[in-house]
Amino acid sequence: MSKATLPELPYAYNALEPYISEEIMTLHHKKHHQTYVNGYNTAVESLSKLGDDGSAARQHISLQSAIKFNGGGHINHSLFWKNLAPAGKTGLKPDGTLETTVLANTIDRDFDSFSKFKERFNQAALGIQGSGWAWLVLSTTNQRLDIITTANQDPVLPPFIPIFGVDMWEHAFYLQYKNVKPDYLSAIWNVINFVEAENRLNDGLSSKL
Structure with missing residues (x-):
């Protein structure tokens, strides 16, 4: 079995500022x-x-x-x-709506609207006790989107396919946002890579993931 290696970031360490330092x-x-x-x-x-x-x-x-x-x-x-990208390259329009048509339409179908989806996602993320992750996932049982959380470093497992996740461990935000998790969540929406998320959604819908 080949050893795991640290992947390179697809952007510079300062590319997500001011949202993530x-x-x-x-x-x-x-x-x-x-x-x-x-x-x-x-x-x-x-x-x-x-x-x-x-x-x-x-x-x-x-x-x-x-x-x-x-x-x-x-x-x-x-x-x-x-799942992260510099602001302006995320697929998010200046008015806060999505450029990614398939992802936007699927979110509207399964959560009624993008704003309601964000609200539900934030609630799930803030409900994590201790450390963990919040995820937008595609269920392979019904081809619908859902929001789940995983504890610690547990990965997303079948029947779900991860579309994107947000790290809720303190090391992801504490140096910048202290213990104010809502501020971290408000900031990270500006650098979520919705283009990558739509690619993963399309691959999941076509059973490539």
């Missing part, structure tokens, strides 16, 4: 995401060296937990970076 982006990517990559690779390597005898069962379980946590952190953050 260069300091946060640098630490979040170079330090936090790198830690998940390192932790995942270490756990996978250690697991591969264990025997199959019963005495190793507890170590297997412990390492599988580490793989889930660190591997999930790697998966989630790799998607998160793609």
